[in-house]
Amino acid sequence: MNGSTPFSRHLLHLNPELEADRICRRIRELMLSQVKRRGLVVGLSGGIDSSVTAALAARALGPERVLGLEMPERHSAEESLRLSSSVARTLGIPTVREEISATLESVGFYRKYEDAVRQVVPEYASGWKSKIVTSGITASASITAFSIVVQAPDGAQLKMRLPFKPYLEIVAATNFKQRIRKMLEYYHADRLHYAVAGTPNRLEYDQGFFVKLGDGAADLKPIAHLYKTQVYQVAEYLGIPEEVRSRRPTTDTYSLAQGQDEFYFALPFDQMDLCLFGKNHEVAAREVAAALGLTEQQVELVYRDIDVKRATTRYLHLPPLLVDRVEWQEE
Amino acid sequence: MSLQEEIRQFIVDTFLFGEDGGLRDDSSFLQEGIVDSTGILQLVSFLQERYLISIEDAELIPDNLDSIGKVATFVRSKQAAPGTGQATAQALVPEPA
Numbered sequence: 436m437n438g439s440t441p442f443s444r445h446l447l448h449l450n451p452e453l454e455a456d457r458i459c460r461r462i463r464e465l466m467l468s469q470v471k472r473r474g475l476v477v478g479l480s481g482g483i484d485s486s487v488t489a490a491l492a493a494r495a496l497g498p499e500r501v502l503g504l505e506m507p508e509r510h511s512a513e514e515s516l517r518l519s520s521s522v523a524r525t526l527g528i529p530t531v532r533e534e535i536s537a538t539l540e541s542v543g544f545y546r547k548y549e550d551a552v553r554q555v556v557p558e559y560a561s562g563w564k565s566k567i568v569t570s571g572i573t574a575s576a577s578i579t580a581f582s583i584v585v586q587a588p589d590g591a592q593l594k595m596r597l598p599f600k601p602y603l604e605i606v607a608a609t610n611f612k613q614r615i616r617k618m619l620e621y622y623h624a625d626r627l628h629y630a631v632a633g634t635p636n637r638l639e640y641d642q643g644f645f646v647k648l649g650d651g652a653a654d655l656k657p658i659a660h661l662y663k664t665q666v667y668q669v670a671e672y673l674g675i676p677e678e679v680r681s682r683r684p685t686t687d688t689y690s691l692a693q694g695q696d697e698f699y700f701a702l703p704f705d706q707m708d709l710c711l712f713g714k715n716h717e718v719a720a721r722e723v724a725a726a727l728g729l730t731e732q733q734v735e736l737v738y739r740d741i742d743v744k745r746a747t748t749r750y751l752h753l754p755p756l757l758v759d760r761v762e763w764q765e766e
Numbered sequence: 767m768s769l770q771e772e773i774r775q776f777i778v779d780t781f782l783f784g785e786d787g788g789l790r791d792d793s794s795f796l797q798e799g800i801v802d803s804t805g806i807l808q809l810v811s812f813l814q815e816r817y818l819i820s821i822e823d824a825e826l827i828p829d830n831l832d833s834i835g836k837v838a839t840f841v842r843s844k845q846a847a848p849g850t851g852q853a854t855a856q857a858l859v860p861e862p863a
Contacts (some may be wrong), residue, residue, distance in 0.1 A: 569822050578796075578806050578826045596823060599811040670830075747802040 442722040447664045448706060451672030454665070458657050459495035470654050472630040474500030476620045478650075479530065480687055483679060484658060487666050490673040491657050492632055493526045499569055502623055503530040506616045510690040512681030514682075521676050533619050535612070541713070544611045551604035555583060555595045564586045565603060566689035568697045579740075586691055589709040607695065609688055613649025621652075630654035634664045638707055642741065643748020644699050653752060662708040701737050710737045770838045775814055779832060781805055791835040796828060806831055813837070819844040 439598070440446075466472065474496055475490040492501045503523045507516055516532075523530045539545060543713050552559045559565070563585055582596045599606070620631045633653025635645055642660040645651035658666055664683070671679050684704055700707045706727050713723040713734070720734035721749040727734070767775070770791065779784050781801050795801035801809060808810040809831060810821055820839065 473852065487826040500841055570826070578831065579803050580807070580810075580826050580829065597807075598814070599804075602807060743803060746799060747804070 442709075442713065442718055442726050444664070444705070444709060444726070447712060448562075448661050449665050449668060453667045455491060455494065455669055458491050459652055462492065462495035462657055466630070467551050470630045472654070473584045473626070474502065474627060474629040475632045475634045475655075476502045476615055476624045476627070476629050477634065478620050479503040479505050479519035479522060480634075481512075481679065482682065482684065482687070483513040483663075483666055483670055483675070484639075485519075486522045486675045486679050487670045488632050488634045488657055489522065489527050489528060490526055490670075490675060490681060493528050496743070498527040500629075501526070501528045502627060502629065502766070503528050503650060504616075504620055504623060505530055505532045506535050506619060507532070508534065508612065510688070512687050512692065514687065515535055518676070518679050518682065522679060525674060525676055530647045532673045535615050535619070539611060540614050542615075543612055544608055547608040548605060549760055551601045551608060552583060554583065554601040554604075555597060556585050556593065558587075559585055565688040565689035566693040566697070567602075568594070568693070570698070572706060584691060593612065600686055605732070610646045610649055612688060613646040613651075617652050630698060632657060635657070635659050636666050637661055638663050638700065638711060642700070645751065647751045649723045662712060663704040688729060701740050707737070710734060711741060714738050714741050769841060771833060772816070773834050773837050773841075776809070776816075777801070779814075780808065789834070791838075792833050794828075795832050796833060797832075809837070813841060817841050 462475075466475075475492040477485060477492055479485050479489060489501060489503055503519065503526075505516060505519050515719075520530070549559060549561070552565055563583045565583055568582050569580070581602050582594050582595050584592060584594045586592045617631075623629070624631050631653050633650065633656040635650070635656055636658055637660055639645055640656065658669075661669065667680060683694060694703075702710065706729075709727060710723055712718075713720075720738060721731045723729075724731045724734040739752055774786075774789070774791075777795075777800070778784060778789065778816070782789065789800065793800065795806070795809075796803075806826070813819060814821055821844070825840070829836060831837055
């Protein structure tokens with residue numbers, strides 16, 4: 436940055452009214468020119484991203500042309516349904532609730548998940564809870580390692596680093612949740628002749644924090660260009676309930692509450708936003724570190740981690756690859 | 767087969783479809799895109815099982831794991847040190863309800 440524009444959180448401030456209007460215009464343009472469906476299905480989690488996506492869709496197309504889909508399962512946080520219902524009421528959009536535990540049971544999710552955890556914690560059983568956490572990259576110059584945290588029915592917790600095989604099996608099983616939810620979103624989209632709106636923010640989209648053909652699948656992604664900090668600014672302008680705006684971002688995927696920064700991102704989202712913004716605008720790590728109260732070395736590690744995640748998740752963004760170009764396809 | 771050759775064989779077979787492609791003993795796995803972060807987990811599991819060593823979180827650093835040469839040096843140092851064995855569990859304070 437130049438001397439007259441010190442690097443700070445203010446760089447992520449936007450005019451939420453202008454931005455919401457711009458996004459809504461673009462949603463209408465895309466629906467008319469390319470998607471050609473009559474409305475949008477949005478999976479509601481009770482989190483900030485799906486709430487803002489639904490609000491923008493309702494503003495762009497009218498609330499009667501947006502279907503909010505609530506898809507809890509037995510590991511979902513208790514407050515998720517209450518919050519998603521509150522958002523739907525606020526927006527005036529119709530909702531459908533699809534409980535997915537039975538579907539997860541029928542594909543063997545719960546058994547597969549518990550079998551994988553038992554490879555490292557043999558006593559793990561029904562009634563126990565668990566989540567995956569990362570080692571965090573700013574504690575040392577380490578390579579990211581994943582651990583499982585388990586909680587016994589008596590509340591005692593244990594943390595074990597995950598070897599390669601159970602790590603992959605746990606993640607693969609857990610991805611059923613996102614893929615089953617997406618399957619249901621497309622079922623309702625097809626029966627209504629609607630399209631599906633994806634809900635990633637910029638951090639998630641850029642860093643590949645989504646499941647391919649799960650939450651990564653959508654016909655349009657209206658907030659994928661917004662830093663998470665900016666999603667909150669737009670949320671306030673759109674009147675998203677305060678309880679949703681003040682909720683800590685979670686994955687709502689594991690039976691133990693899991694923050695996104697525990698599982699995937701190196702830092703809490705507001706700090707990650709600034710690091711990503713700094714990297715995108717070639718700001719020296721020293722300047723970002725000063726704004727965040729981190730060391731220059733820590734920010735350099737985060738910069739490196741951003742590159743690593745971009746490289747390792749690139750395939751998530753790719754369409755199926757062809758050996759030869761098929762002529763009718765657009766460039 | 768020497769330790770270095772065994773590690774090379776594992777890397778080439780596992781991550782390069784058997785084609786060595788000019789892989790040097792000092793080629794950086796991460797910077798050259800040979801092994802990604804999930805691949806490092808696979809490498810660590812291989813090292814622990816094949817050489818019966820325990821690798822702690824603090825040892826998961828590029829200096830130990832980012833090239834054939836570094837991995838070989840690291841494994842030799844672990845084999846020479848006392849206290850190798852299975853990874854240990856860490857008890858945690860329960861989260862508030």
